[in-house]
Amino acid sequence: MSEQSNNTGFATNAIHFAYDAQQEQGALNPPLHLSSTYTFESAEHGADLFAGNAQGHFYSRISNPTLDILEKRIACLEGAQSGLSFASGMGAISATMWTLLQSGDEVLADITLYGCTYAFMQHGLSKFGVSVKFVDMTDTDALASAITPRTKLVYFETPANPNMRIVDIQTVCSLARDAGAISIVDNTYATPYLTQPIALGADLVIHSATKYLGGHGDLVAGLLVGSTDLVNQVRVEGLKDMTGACMSPFTAMLIMRGLKTLELRMQRHSQSAQTVAQYLTDHSAVKHVYYPGLVEHPQHELAKKQMRLFGGMIAFELNGGLESGKALMNELKMIQRAVSLGDAESLIQHPASMTHAAYTPEQRAAHGISDTLVRFSVGLESVADILNDFDQAFSACHEPSTGSLMAKDKAVIRNQTLDQLRSVRHLTDCV
Numbered sequence: 001m002s003e004q005s006n007n008t009g010f011a012t013n014a015i016h017f018a019y020d021a022q023q024e025q026g027a028l029n030p031p032l033h034l035s036s037t038y039t040f041e042s043a044e045h046g047a048d049l050f051a052g053n054a055q056g057h058f059y060s061r062i063s064n065p066t067l068d069i070l071e072k073r074i075a076c077l078e079g080a081q082s083g084l085s086f087a088s089g090m091g092a093i094s095a096t097m098w099t100l101l102q103s104g105d106e107v108l109a110d111i112t113l114y115g116c117t118y119a120f121m122q123h124g125l126s127k128f129g130v131s132v133k134f135v136d137m138t139d140t141d142a143l144a145s146a147i148t149p150r151t152k153l154v155y156f157e158t159p160a161n162p163n164m165r166i167v168d169i170q171t172v173c174s175l176a177r178d179a180g181a182i183s184i185v186d187n188t189y190a191t192p193y194l195t196q197p198i199a200l201g202a203d204l205v206i207h208s209a210t211k212y213l214g215g216h217g218d219l220v221a222g223l224l225v226g227s228t229d230l231v232n233q234v235r236v237e238g239l240k241d242m243t244g245a246c247m248s249p250f251t252a253m254l255i256m257r258g259l260k261t262l263e264l265r266m267q268r269h270s271q272s273a274q275t276v277a278q279y280l281t282d283h284s285a286v287k288h289v290y291y292p293g294l295v296e297h298p299q300h301e302l303a304k305k306q307m308r309l310f311g312g313m314i315a316f317e318l319n320g321g322l323e324s325g326k327a328l329m330n331e332l333k334m335i336q337r338a339v340s341l342g343d344a345e346s347l348i349q350h351p352a353s354m355t356h357a358a359y360t361p362e363q364r365a366a367h368g369i370s371d372t373l374v375r376f377s378v379g380l381e382s383v384a385d386i387l388n389d390f391d392q393a394f395s396a397c398h399e400p401s402t403g404s405l406m407a408k409d410k411a412v413i414r415n416q417t418l419d420q421l422r423s424v425r426h427l428t429d430c431v
């Protein structure tokens with residue numbers, strides 16, 4: 001499909017955009033270009049490529065024909081002008097920040113960030129004379145009063161890892177723009193199928209493609225999209241000269257395979273997560289469930305406004321605190337204990353001692369990350385088996401058995417959940 005076809009549906013673009021099989025001897029899938037270097041027609045041609053006076057590939061750290069297709073495809077799915085690929089999500093974050101910042105600048109970041117992003121901001125950037133202020137971006141008044149003329153970047157995740165806080169993309173990005181700052185949204189949890197931050201005013205969108213975009217737990221990768229000017233700047237500075245964190249063409253092939261089913265997977269992740277969130281809410285051993293699809297979530301209305309569905313991530317706390325959380329994790333049989341998220345397999349982990357261990361206990365308390373929180377990435381298994389595994393684990397922990405569900409109860413939960421899901425904008429055509 002040619003690159004002019006971005007008026008077609010999300011799934012169609014995820015499968016076809018920026019690739020024409022007839023240009024590649026009919027090969028249904030894009031070929032893998034493994035060449036590290038590219039030949040010049042002449043010495044003058046080589047010089048022109050290096051000077052930016054001619055278009056083309058010359059070295060695969062900077063650009064590559066296989067990555068090119070993925071970069072165009074993710075830009076299309078996010079509604080952005082251009083895309084760029086990296087060896088990891090952290091590679092994308094560090095290359096982007098180093099490109100756009102200099103000593104003396106200030107970054108405003110939301111209080112809840114993935115642990116290594118927080119470590120990069122808190123410990124990494126300060127080494128280079130950049131100061132970072134953490135602000136609760138769910139409180140737009142607090143953000144408005146924190147922005148100063150030195151603020152160069154405004155950075156947040158939504159939903160935020162791990163506590164599922166939702167940040168109002170439109171309001172925060174418009175405040176950033178008015179202050180002359182660049183806004184960056186980490187869209188890893190939502191994916192472009194659920195949320196398109198560029199249309200809501202974001203300048204740049206970052207992904208750990210390791211998660212839902214790849215979707216199968218078999219790669220590590222990062223992506224960036226935004227205006228051609230900003231993305232090119234990151235390519236020639238942050239990627240080429242500062243980090244060299246380029247993606248392998250093999251990885252690009254796996255991500256393009258994952259993207260083909262992104263819409264289907266996000267529908268299933270979201271549908272199962274709603275069922276599991278409701279099940280946990282109804283369980284007497286559970287103190288609190290954080291899932292934006294629950295009407296009890298404090299930003300449920302905002303989530304409905306900026307998300308197509310509510311995604312596959314849940315956080316929860318048990319009445320018995322951390323020890324109960326660990327005991328539950330240790331009793332699970334089918335659900336796997338592991339960090340990362342967005343895979344076909346359901347994954348459970350403890351943020352305070354794992355993904356968010358870079359925060360001190362005091363910092364976690366100040367940043368809204370409870371030490372008793374358990375994070376659950378709802379997989380693509382049959383939802384009844386996910387509920388059954390929780391049931392048997394709660395029973396093995398001798399938790400009160402109100403959560404032990406009969407098949408009839410599970411059917412009721414499922415139907416209620418689907419009714420709730422159907423009430424959400426855009427969903428009627430996908431369940």
Ligand code: 3LM
Nearest residue numbers: 088089090114161188208210221339340355
């Ligand atoms: C995790 N997260 O389990 P990579 N942005 C977000 C993320 O969740 C992540 C990154 C960026 C997890 C990884 S913890 C050791 C495993 C919202 C990663 C960084 O560099 O591709 O891992 O992306 O929460």
